[in-house]
Amino acid sequence: MKLVHLALKDLMRSLRSAFLIVMVLVVPLGLGGLMYLAFGGAGSSDGPRVASTRVLVVDRDEGVGAFRAADVLLDALRSEDTRDLVTVGMADDEDAARAAVDRQEAGVAVLIPADLTSALVERGSSATVTLYSDPTLTVGPEVVRAVVSEVVDALAASDLALRVTAEQLADRGLAMGPGELQELGARFWEAKRAVPGGPRGGHPLLRVVGASNEGDSTGGMEFGGVLAGLMIFGAFFGAVYSVESIIREDEEGTLARLFATPTPRGMILGSKFLSAGVVVVGQTSLVMAITALALGIEWGRPGAVALLVVGMIASATGMGVFLMSLVRTTRQSGVVVGAGLTVSSMLGGLFSAAAPGIPEAVEAMYLVFPQGWAMRGWLLAQAGGGAGDVWPTVLAMVAYGGVLFAIGTLRFRRRFA
């Protein structure tokens, strides 16, 4: 019972700290909400998730006869499929269009040359469509390039098909005359499939299947990973801050008085461990509950979640005991809690592990830190892994926590012997 009383005392003191509440709850939930607003939530298909890019077109195409290739290009840019992604306007000349992009009044300038149609219709010539874009933009220029490429490819299809056919037949002694080629070109256009639409237009050769967020258990994976990182950061912070009470009590003199009572020193340290564990359980439960209800985040199967919470308790409190064993004053602990925990969280991948394309060497570095193992475990759980999938990770977390706890306890025993 003494253990519980001591732990309750520490817990009450911790919960009265606005700083702790802010760091373990407000920051993870607030930042999570901010990310949710920024990226529209995982898998949301309601409306555009990126800002529309303003596109300025300079049209110099002189056409051939009644046909102008630039008209086809403009129709594609203005199609319903691209309406959410690009807003098209016209510019008088190249300099004005480029200047508008430089002033960030437009994201992309599409410069259509005078000989665009003649290059497509009359064999032997070539033309260049220039895309002048704001280099700080990511999605918009890519979309515009894709649309322009599709249209140009479609228009150039006839030229390509006739060229290949004529060359192959000529190689086999079946050369075609100009009249035959013209007739063949006409047949080709009649048989050609529908011109592809914009980036969201369907293509008969491509079926887009959402890899996540189709009502399955992996809903919100990317965003879920971001939240997992924030939750782990808050849990570790809470545990380390709880254990910091040893340093505070030592400074205030109450620790010495506690040692003077018939209370085993191991029990005093154990109470810190217990209160830190309660903080971790409380923090993870609240964060998971609130984000599941408000944002639809699926944290994983109950067995996996329970195991991971146990692993977090062990690793976070072990880390707390170890870190606090290195310092003697609250001023020093401030540096450790603030800077040390933040840097180890960064290097452990809490702020980056959910991002795609992480170099393998960096992923290996994550596992040097207990936060890296925690992150790995939560990503597995969110991907649908069960207890059987996460237990090796949990084992690593417990082992890590155990070693750190042992080292920290030894140091404390020597200090307070």
Place this chain on the structure above:
Amino acid sequence: MRIWHVAAKDLLQVLRDRMSALFLVAMPIAFTFFIGIVFDFGGGEEAIPLGLAMEDDPAHPATGVLVELLRRSGSLRVVPVEGDGARAALEGRVGSGALAGGVVVPAGFGEALLAGEELPLDLLVDAGSAPGEAAESAVRATVARLATIAEAARLSVSTYEERAAFPDAAARREYAAEALERALAASEEPAVRIRSEGSGPAGEEAGAPSGFEQSSPGILVQFVVFGVITTATLLVVERTSGTLRRTLAAPIRRAEVIAGHLVAMFIVVAAQQAILVLFGQFALGVSYLSAPLAVVLMAAALGLFGASFGLFLGAVSRSEDQVVMYSLIAMFLLSGLGGAWFPLDVTGPTFSRVGHLLPTAWAMDGFQNVIVRGLGLSSVLLPAAIVAAWGAATFGLAVWRLRPQ
């Protein structure tokens, strides 16, 4: 002169505190380097990882053309996913974010393509994410090219068959394979080319900011907000310990004390920015010095805001813990909303507009006008003015808070 005495006292205290070096220099450099390596929003040389699961015969000429087109795409890096459960593995890796997208080539795709039948590829992608959008656009463009090449091959085969019959199926297949190869080669010499240009440093192909071009100014802006912890703490300690009252009992005006603290904070922030700019320029290759006057102006405006914010922080906080807490909250909000962590153009339109209400977004715009867009002094005038206005407003709040009680 008394202003400089107060400022010098503060600077001396900052220099003697080992935490200063940690929060002002070591941490921002570490964060800049790490985040710049890990995150790349489409710039630099990193291509989008696209998984490829082949259920069709990989030796079929049509599937060979598909793979070749994907590999030649400048924006994609093809990652083969093999084995019996390739599709499921691909789904898992796309779902976890390890891949931006995944293409599954169904069995019989090659033959169907040459026959003109519709047997689509499956593209697994989170079309709502920025990498997913880019992967979908790139794959869509590749499929359109493939369709064009296949159409050319089909036309050639059917035209030959009108004039002479193939002796057997193998000869037909060989002819079709040759047609595909010729069409692929011809598509590399198109009648119309597309050239991408950007308003970045001369001669460079347009592209999104590289990792360091985002992380360097981003972390600089973030730690201007966070770095004032040390100087703000000094003011809090002076207020709470009674030192400030004793100082005011001396022949020094309140305005001089406030100005002294502000000057010290400005110098600290300016020095921090100078170190980070030089680190970015010489260690990471970020083009700050392409327009040095522009960077100085932007840094000065940001320094004014940072110093004013530090003064305000010192005025409203009642303890060192509160300084840390308020500065952390402000750092997260201003950095997260202001585009310091990720470009605002990958967020929704509303978020981007809200972000531009904050000085950090304008500071990022100003710095990136120089380092990414390659623009000069005139491009930072508006961002610097807005950031300076924020600084003036924050200073006003701080002075009001520090008014005689």
